[in-house]
Amino acid sequence: xxxxxxxxxxxxxxxxxxxxxxxxxxxxxxxxxxxxxxxxxxxxxxxxxxxxxxxxxxxxxxxxxxxxxxxxxxxxxxxxxxxxxxxxxxxxxxxxxxxxxxxxxxxxxxxxxxxxxxxxxxxxxxxxxxxxxxxxxxxxxxxxxxxxxxxxxxxxxxxxxxxxxxxxxxxxxxxxxxxxxxxxxxxxxxxxxxxxxxxxxxxxxxxxxxxxxxxxxxxxxxxxxxxxxxxxxxxxxxxxxxxxxxxxxxxxxxxxxxxxxxxxxxxxxxxxxxxxxxxxxxxxxxxxxxxxxxxxxxxxxxxxxxxxxxxxxxxxxxxxxxxxxxxxxxxxxxxxxxxxxxxxxxxxxxxxxxxxxxxxxxxxxxxxxxxxxxxxxxxxxxxxxxxxxxxxxxxxxxxxxxxxx
Amino acid sequence: xxxxxxxxxxxxxxxxxxxxxxxxxxxxxxxxxxxxxxxxxxxxxxxxxxxxxxxxxxxxxxxxxxxxxxxxxxxxxxxxxxxxxxxxxxxxxxxxxxxxxxxxxxxxxxxxxxxxxxxxxxxxxxxxxxxxxxxxxxxxxxxxxxxxxxx
Numbered sequence: 001x002x003x004x005x006x007x008x009x010x011x012x013x014x015x016x017x018x019x020x021x022x023x024x025x026x027x028x029x030x031x032x033x034x035x036x037x038x039x040x041x042x043x044x045x046x047x048x049x050x051x052x053x054x055x056x057x058x059x060x061x062x063x064x065x066x067x068x069x070x071x072x073x074x075x076x077x078x079x080x081x082x083x084x085x086x087x088x089x090x091x092x093x094x095x096x097x098x099x100x101x102x103x104x105x106x107x108x109x110x111x112x113x114x115x116x117x118x119x120x121x122x123x124x125x126x127x128x129x130x131x132x133x134x135x136x137x138x139x140x141x142x143x144x145x146x147x148x149x150x151x152x153x154x155x156x157x158x159x160x161x162x163x164x165x166x167x168x169x170x171x172x173x174x175x176x177x178x179x180x181x182x183x184x185x186x187x188x189x190x191x192x193x194x195x196x197x198x199x200x201x202x203x204x205x206x207x208x209x210x211x212x213x214x215x216x217x218x219x220x221x222x223x224x225x226x227x228x229x230x231x232x233x234x235x236x237x238x239x240x241x242x243x244x245x246x247x248x249x250x251x252x253x254x255x256x257x258x259x260x261x262x263x264x265x266x267x268x269x270x271x272x273x274x275x276x277x278x279x280x281x282x283x284x285x286x287x288x289x290x291x292x293x294x295x296x297x298x299x300x301x302x303x304x305x306x307x308x309x310x311x312x313x314x315x316x317x318x319x320x321x322x323x324x325x326x327x328x329x330x331x332x333x334x335x336x337x338x339x340x341x342x343x344x345x346x347x348x349x350x351x352x353x354x355x356x357x358x359x360x361x362x363x364x365x366x367x368x369x370x371x372x373x374x375x376x377x378x379x380x381x382x383x384x385x386x387x388x389x390x391x392x393x394x395x396x397x398x399x400x401x402x403x404x405x
Numbered sequence: 406x407x408x409x410x411x412x413x414x415x416x417x418x419x420x421x422x423x424x425x426x427x428x429x430x431x432x433x434x435x436x437x438x439x440x441x442x443x444x445x446x447x448x449x450x451x452x453x454x455x456x457x458x459x460x461x462x463x464x465x466x467x468x469x470x471x472x473x474x475x476x477x478x479x480x481x482x483x484x485x486x487x488x489x490x491x492x493x494x495x496x497x498x499x500x501x502x503x504x505x506x507x508x509x510x511x512x513x514x515x516x517x518x519x520x521x522x523x524x525x526x527x528x529x530x531x532x533x534x535x536x537x538x539x540x541x542x543x544x545x546x547x548x549x550x551x552x553x554x555x556x
Contacts, residue, residue, distance in 0.1 A: 347518065359454065360453065
């Protein structure tokens with residue numbers, strides 16, 4: 001269980017709050033802060049067993065390899081897959097790019113449509129626009145309801161026998177909406193469609209079980225779940241990864257090489273060319289260990305409480321408009337205040353040491369649909385407290401007074 | 406009730422960005438509106454922030470005899486439009502063309518956070534494009550977008 005008291009205690013694991021005493025950090029959907037356990041693991045590795053992995057015959061290289069591989073085991077267990085189904089990438093964006101460049105060889109025959117939703121982050125849109133242009137495929141978008149949930153009736157209409165790929169955000173980075181991903185995948189499976197889940201905004205906040213979801217592929221970024229930047233994960237079903245062609249070519253992804261030709265390594269190594277982000281992998285492994293210790297279920301529950309508290313308070317501010325379904329959502333609260341540009345809200349909150357994000361949140365088509373240029377977005381994590389929200393609301397009231405009096 | 410002790414600390418840089426007179430100017434900008442028969446007109450948008458400024462001018466004998474702007478945007482872009490249109494009224498076109506980023510920031514006379522620089526310079530861009538030779542004596546609406554800004 002996490003309550004306000006425990007959240008305060010957990011916050012002490014994060015040195016950034018010791019070094020920035022007044023900081024109210026509400027930009028967790030952008031990136032999370034790092035606990036000392038992750039920072040120490042990185043320091044410990046560089047100081048005690050830094051070496052390249054896989055090729056070294058000596059002890060510290062073997063130790064480095066072990067740590068790297070162990071991270072895959074930790075991550076695999078966390079999402080209920082096996083380590084050979086885990087490919088390290090730079091981030092969720094790179095995972096989707098890898099897929100958009102390599103899926104062609106396994107796309108079901110006679111299908112030429114890609115189905116996304118109107119709430120996708122640009123990273124789950126632009127790679128598919130490019131694939132559609134290269135392969136002369138068609139893009140379709142499942143509609144977002146006026147209450148900011150996904151229109152499942154429309155989903156059933158859009159996913160057809162022509163659908164080759166369904167790629168959907170598990171949770172929206174702008175609205176916080178948690179999509180009924182299992183149901184979507186079930187619909188897609190009936191149409192023999194490849195399914196991809198963008199879990200960048202879900203995996204830090206709710207349980208993600210790839211077996212239960214039955215998705216073919218899933219991507220996420222490490223830095224949004226307490227890990228370092230520059231490390232991400234692509235999960236793929238083993239039999240599909242085996243069929244995919246490599247994306248990057250070079251060292252370590254081969255079995256044998258002649259001057260003219262090369263034989264690819266097995267998956268996942270064939271996707272990991274060149275020296276990998278070893279420290280990133282180790283840091284991410286440690287981050288997941290931390291999450292497992294406090295349990296994702298508890299995180300989900302606490303975030304729901306924070307959201308309930310925040311929504312109740314923000315609704316009392318005159319002229320506020322909330323972009324949240326208030327149903328099934330992660331700790332993301334998008335809003336606007338009448339007569340105040342979101343960038344001004346963010347700049348003014350910064351005066352009170354409150355960090356939020358403002359703008360289109362890399363979802364420009366969604367903004368256009370909502371008829372706005374952007375929103376202010378506060379996003380919570382388990383180390384946030386009721387006091388953080390109180391400070392945020394009090395500052396918002398002051399800003400509102402300044403503009404609307 | 407939860408007890409609430411809040412220490413509001415202030416960041417100097419941003420604090421200066423929203424000084425009282427700046428907010429006043431935002432609420433009551435100079436030269437906001439439309440000119441009936443402009444000789445020059447241009448709309449500049451920053452699609453990333455959604456800011457949009459339309460500048461209208463009457464240019465006579467190589468000088469700006471009247472200028473107005475309208476549109477929507479953040480405090481910084483609206484206030485800079487207000488200050489800039491005040492400054493260029495009566496100015497020679499050749500002199501307006503020479504205005505730089507430095508001049509614009511001097512005119513604003515507030516510290517601009519690097520993340521907000523694009524907002525401060527949108528109006529200068531709009532004004533210069535209004536003057537572009539292609540648009541002389543046309544009075545047509547021309548539009549262009551600038552890249553950058555916050556995302």
